[in-house]
Amino acid sequence: MGxxxxxxxxxxxxxxxxxxxxxxxxxxxxxxxxxxxxDIASAAGASRPxxxxxxxxxxxxxxEAALRSAAEQxxxxxxxxxxxxxxxxxxxxxxxxxxxxADHDAGFSALVRGGCVTETSRTTAIIDEVRRAAAEQxxxxxxxxxxxxxxxxxxxxxxxxxxxxxxxxxxxxxQPPADQLRDWLIDHFVAVLTATAxxxxxxxxxxxxxxxxxxxxxxxxx
Amino acid sequence: MGxxxxxxxxxxxxxxxxxxxxxxxxxxxxxxxxxxxxDIASAAGASRPxxxxxxxxxxxxxxEAALRSAAEQxxxxxxxxxxxxxxxxxxxxxxxxxxxxADHDAGFSALVRGGCVTETSRTTAIIDEVRRAAAEQxxxxxxxxxxxxxxxxxxxxxxxxxxxxxxxxxxxxxQPPADQLRDWLIDHFVAVLTATAxxxxxxxxxxxxxxxxxxxxxxxxx
Numbered sequence: 001m002g003x004x005x006x007x008x009x010x011x012x013x014x015x016x017x018x019x020x021x022x023x024x025x026x027x028x029x030x031x032x033x034x035x036x037x038x039d040i041a042s043a044a045g046a047s048r049p050x051x052x053x054x055x056x057x058x059x060x061x062x063x064e065a066a067l068r069s070a071a072e073q074x075x076x077x078x079x080x081x082x083x084x085x086x087x088x089x090x091x092x093x094x095x096x097x098x099x100x101x102a103d104h105d106a107g108f109s110a111l112v113r114g115g116c117v118t119e120t121s122r123t124t125a126i127i128d129e130v131r132r133a134a135a136e137q138x139x140x141x142x143x144x145x146x147x148x149x150x151x152x153x154x155x156x157x158x159x160x161x162x163x164x165x166x167x168x169x170x171x172x173x174x175q176p177p178a179d180q181l182r183d184w185l186i187d188h189f190v191a192v193l194t195a196t197a198x199x200x201x202x203x204x205x206x207x208x209x210x211x212x213x214x215x216x217x218x219x220x221x222x
Numbered sequence: 223m224g225x226x227x228x229x230x231x232x233x234x235x236x237x238x239x240x241x242x243x244x245x246x247x248x249x250x251x252x253x254x255x256x257x258x259x260x261d262i263a264s265a266a267g268a269s270r271p272x273x274x275x276x277x278x279x280x281x282x283x284x285x286e287a288a289l290r291s292a293a294e295q296x297x298x299x300x301x302x303x304x305x306x307x308x309x310x311x312x313x314x315x316x317x318x319x320x321x322x323x324a325d326h327d328a329g330f331s332a333l334v335r336g337g338c339v340t341e342t343s344r345t346t347a348i349i350d351e352v353r354r355a356a357a358e359q360x361x362x363x364x365x366x367x368x369x370x371x372x373x374x375x376x377x378x379x380x381x382x383x384x385x386x387x388x389x390x391x392x393x394x395x396x397q398p399p400a401d402q403l404r405d406w407l408i409d410h411f412v413a414v415l416t417a418t419a420x421x422x423x424x425x426x427x428x429x430x431x432x433x434x435x436x437x438x439x440x441x442x443x444x
Contacts, residue, residue, distance in 0.1 A: 113350075119341060128335075149397060150406070153390055157383035157410070164382035165375050172371060184372070184421065188379070191417035195409040199402075 016054050019044050024066040028107035032063050060120075067111070067123055071130050074100055078137040085213045087186060089141050094162075094182040101166045102174060109170055112163055134159050142206050150200035154192050161188060238276050241266050246288040250326035254285055282342075289333070289345055293352045296322055300359040307435045309408060311363050316384075316404040323388045324396060331392055334385055356381050364428050372422035376414050383410060 010018070022044035026035045037059055041048045055062040077096035080089045101108050111127060138155050139147050147155070162185055169181060176184070190210070197204035232240070244266035248257045259281055263270045277284040299318035302311045323330050333349060360377050361369050369377070384407055391403055398406070412432070419426035 113346065124335065149394060153387050156390060157387050160382040160386035161379035165379050168375055168378060175371060184418065187417040187420065188414055191413035192410060195413035196406065198409065199406065
């Protein structure tokens, strides 16, 4: 298959982006081992040699680039302006997160489940970075610049819970409905924070601020 | 290196077990990519050809066999006689689990973190089987033969939380002390169950039984 003249005229960055969008769409709905370079070329309306020109490392390289782009989108889901109550912010972020999970179902499962052929220490590092960014956002909105050990354990364990529950949600045909799952995840967050507050002064302070704001008194939680 | 006559006289199963014990010990304390066949042979007092005779697939095969043996040990940690309150049983199981994590620190981290060279869909399946077995044990002790979706989400998310927290615990030089972490994990479990009980009748029933037994009235929770 030759390239048409039109392809050649696309700027490099634009062409690369177009290939990545096509790849991410394919990787979102199939396990990575079921996506070939030919599939990507065909989805992008490009030739196989063109794909290799942009991604000489083949499927592994394009998978990692698509993963990086998905990780950026996912991290953007967590970014919420510091307005409204903490619960409202958590609700908005979870709504965006669950929409992302639903949009990238097979790819999300393959990625989080691990063990796929394209998994390397680099891809694991990208996913870990997303988890860290999610925790970071939670601390920002809780107004905690220096979270102690127990608060970090509470937040990181909740993030792991969200991830695991998302996989079950996909497996179960997206049941319960997204808004119900989101509300349960918020209750789950408050419950873990409450359990932690019993023995940890910092978590207790954070919880008080969180609950005060929930009760209709939005304020800077610190 | 030749084998001594003594080696040859060991029965096959016994020799295989001895190689596996040596391998598991090495894989427990280093990332798998830092364990060579020579290391395993030397730790077992055996020759390299002998290791290959038992494990013709080399490091990957011996790693998977060691992982299977570790998975059996870990699954055994969760097995608790149906005596005492649910909290006591959970406490016993968590004590054994945390002791296992402490004994297999580097290997546990590498395994759960993923992305290591020896990770395949087979190793991922072994780890997933352990998670499923852990959830299964929780349901047995809660007296729930047919857990519904929300209760499964609650228990699986708690197991994911335990796993994540174990990694942080290892990273943080095993702080907080194991008994404190174990008590927090029990509170965490009750908190998640409580959050779930609000909207799920089955979880609510399980929680009532759990709390009644905690309050010094051990009974069959059903």
